[in-house]
Amino acid sequence: MIAKLLYSLRWKLIALFIFSIVLSVLSLVGVFFVLLALRELGINLPTRVAQGLADMFTIPVLLVVAGSFFFTVYIFVLTRRRILYMVRITEAVQRIANGRFDERIPVRYNDEMGELAANLNKMSEQLKTSIEEERRAERTKTELITNVSHDLRTPLTSITGYLGLIEQDRYRDEVELRHYVHIAFEKSKRLHVLIDDLFEYTRLSGGGLSLRKTRLDLVEMIGQLAAQFQYEMGRAGMEIRLHFPDRNVMIEADGDKLARVFDNLLANAVHYGKDGVYVDVHVRSAGGEAVAEIVNYGEPIPPQDLPYIFDRFYRVEKSRSNDTGGSGLGLAIAKQIVELHGGTIGVASDRSRTVFEVRLPASPASVRRAPGATEVS
Incomplete structure (x- = not known):
């Protein structure tokens, strides 16, 4: 002093x-x-x-x-x-x-004048950051409107087209009629999924979503979700393997929201990992965190796409087209849900495998070791 x-x-x-x-x-x-x-x-x-x-x-x-x-x-x-x-x-x-806002003042003195220069530099940096964030938000909003318009228009065009054919009686027989109705129905379901995902993403981005956290067992939850994919994986000629070295991994989380995260990751693993036959699911406790990994052995994600894989509406074009992909919001929603829980989500991909890793804060004294790894096939 x-x-x-x-x-x-x-x-x-x-x-x-x-x-x-x-x-x-x-x-x-x-x-x-x-x-x-x-x-x-x-x-x-x-x-x-x-x-x-x-x-x-x-x-x-x-x-x-x-x-x-x-x-x-x-x-x-x-x-x-x-x-x-x-x-x-x-x-x-x-x-x-x-x-x-790139202007910087050299701090030459350790008195009030030096503090003034340092504070002005800090103010300039904060103004620059705020303006860049505002411009980025404006670009994001514009891109969001563009992407939503495109993704809504595509199924709507198909629905309108096929219903128009039905309205004009431009079908040969009942089989073709049922085919047109089926296409319109599938496109309407895709439209419904897109609207639901868009609504969920908007709520998450706007901070309008509150979590109802309860104490739950991550091992049990992921095990139940994996069981629900057994039929789908069997039809795809795939096999899911569960690796649970810890009998229980307890966390404080909103079970419904977190289930959506792992449901999306498992669905992606089945959808894009068919060439690899197996999907491995690992759940363990490490350093006070609950760690879950979803591993598939299908076509890898190109390195240039990895930094953007959690961006909304981003698709790896070669394998995630509008016909095979979802709304383009699933991973963006998953990332926001995980971050709302104070966790992180990441992805790594090479020629041998693709790994999605989710890390969440574990509850104190939440782990009990299992006699061995559990596998379900």
Whole structure:
């Protein structure tokens, strides 16, 4: 506290003021001795000028005028760097006000002026970040409207087209009629899924979704979800294998919301991992976290697509087209739900396998070790 007070601008200005006075006094003494020295050398003109001024204004007045002159000179010289620094700060503020948020002021002092420069730099950085986020949000909104319009229009066009054929009796027989109705029905279901996902994503993005957390067993929940996929995997010629080294992994979570996350991950594993035959599900406790991994051995996700896999409406075009993919919001919704629970979700993919990993805070003393890994096939 004392050190900060001593380095404050107030004390520095007081020190400069006193130092200028001392230098002014020393300068007057120096002038007096110079005049004496010149007089000893026989140079009397400066002495006669000084004597004349003293007779005209009196010595005290002459000393005050000369002292004020020296004081002004020293104050100007000693504060010049400070004044230039203030001018630099003022110009930087004007440039920031004009929208140049990349402007930075060098912090040269450890007093209030230095703090002012540092705070202005921080303010400029925050303004730049806020404006970039606002622009990004505007672009996101525009892209969202564009993507939603496109994804809604595609099934609507099909539904309208096939219902139009039915309305105009442009079908050969009842078999073709039922075919048109089936296509329209499937497209309407896809439209329903898209609207539901869009509504859910909007609620999550807007912070309008509250979690109803209860204590639940992650091992039991994922085991039940995996059982629901047995029939679908059997039809696809696939097999699901569960690896549960811990008998129980307890967490505090909204079971319905979290079930949607793992339902989406399992559905993706079945949908895009058919070439790999197996889907492995691992649940364990590690470092105070509940860790769940969904592994499939199908076609890998290209490296250039991995950073964007959790973006809304993002699809890996080669394998996730509108015909085979979902709404394009499933993983974005999953990411937001996991983050609402204070967890993280990530993906890694190479030629051998694709792994989606979810990490959630585990409840204290929540783990009981199992005698061995559990497998369901």
